[in-house]
Structure formats: C-alpha cells, structure tokens
Amino acid sequence: MGKQTKKELVEQGYRIYAGxxxxxxxxxxxxxxxxxxxxxxxxxxxxxxxxxxxxxxxxGETVTKIIDGCPSGALQYLWKEEY
Ligand code: SF4
Structure with a gap:
C-alpha cells in the first residue's frame, strides 16, 4: 500500500503537527x-x-526514522513535496 494522503489521514482521525x-x-x-x-x-x-x-x-531525517519505527502506525508523516 502506498502512502496515504492528507485527506485520508485526517478522515481516519489523525491530527497534524506541521513543520x-x-x-x-x-x-x-x-x-x-x-x-x-x-x-x-x-x-x-x-x-x-x-x-x-x-x-x-x-x-526531517531523524523524525522520519523514528516514525518508521512506530509499531502501531499511529505516527505518519508527509514531506511537503508529497502533497
Ligand atoms: S505506538 Fe504510540 S507511543 Fe509507540 S511509537 Fe507509536 S505513537 Fe509513539
């Protein structure tokens, strides 16, 4: 499965922490x-x-590495160029 879009994440109840x-x-x-x-x-x-x-x-490298290690999928990220 590819990465989810902002819309999909928000619909599932994700909150955004902008950087x-x-x-x-x-x-x-x-x-x-x-x-x-x-x-x-x-x-x-x-x-x-x-x-x-x-x-x-x-x-960004540090943050994404940590998020990739989140076992539940509760943390996700989107680089600005992915929007
Ligand atoms: S499951 Fe929760 S506490 Fe564990 S890494 Fe993911 S967001 Fe953090």
Missing amino acids: QELDVYFNLSMCQHSAHCLKSDHAVFDTKRKPWIVTDNAS
Missing part, C-alpha cells in the same frame, strides 16, 4: 503506548508538553 520540511500525523486511538517515539527524541516527542509533537525540533 517546515514535513508534517507529522498522529492518531491517538491507534497508539499502543510503546513509548518508542518518546524514548527516541524528547525534543520532538514529549507528552508533558502541548503540543506533544514539535516536528521541527529535529532534522
């Missing part, structure tokens, strides 16, 4: 609370902060 190079999408109802994302980079993922995801607090 300069890419946007991060998160769906709380899918999250398994494995804390993989939190352990990976606290500058980007921090549940004690609002918003809990700050996309631009690490490089």
Whole structure:
C-alpha cells in the first residue's frame, strides 16, 4: 500500500503537527503506548508538553526514522513535496 494522503489521514482521525520540511500525523486511538517515539527524541516527542509533537525540533531525517519505527502506525508523516 502506498502512502496515504492528507485527506485520508485526517478522515481516519489523525491530527497534524506541521513543520517546515514535513508534517507529522498522529492518531491517538491507534497508539499502543510503546513509548518508542518518546524514548527516541524528547525534543520532538514529549507528552508533558502541548503540543506533544514539535516536528521541527529535529532534522526531517531523524523524525522520519523514528516514525518508521512506530509499531502501531499511529505516527505518519508527509514531506511537503508529497502533497
Ligand atoms: S511509537 Fe507509536 S505506538 Fe509507540 S507511543 Fe509513539 S505513537 Fe504510540
């Protein structure tokens, strides 16, 4: 399956955390609370902060690598050029 579009993600309940190079999408109802994302980079993922995801607090490469390791699919991303 290819990557989902913004419309598809939003329809499924993903929220958008916009950045300069890419946007991060998160769906709380899918999250398994494995804390993989939190352990990976606290500058980007921090549940004690609002918003809990700050996309631009690490490089796009770092952020996408972490998201690729999310076991549930609750985290997704779209690079700006993918829109
Ligand atoms: S890595 Fe994915 S499943 Fe694990 S806590 Fe983060 S968003 Fe939830």
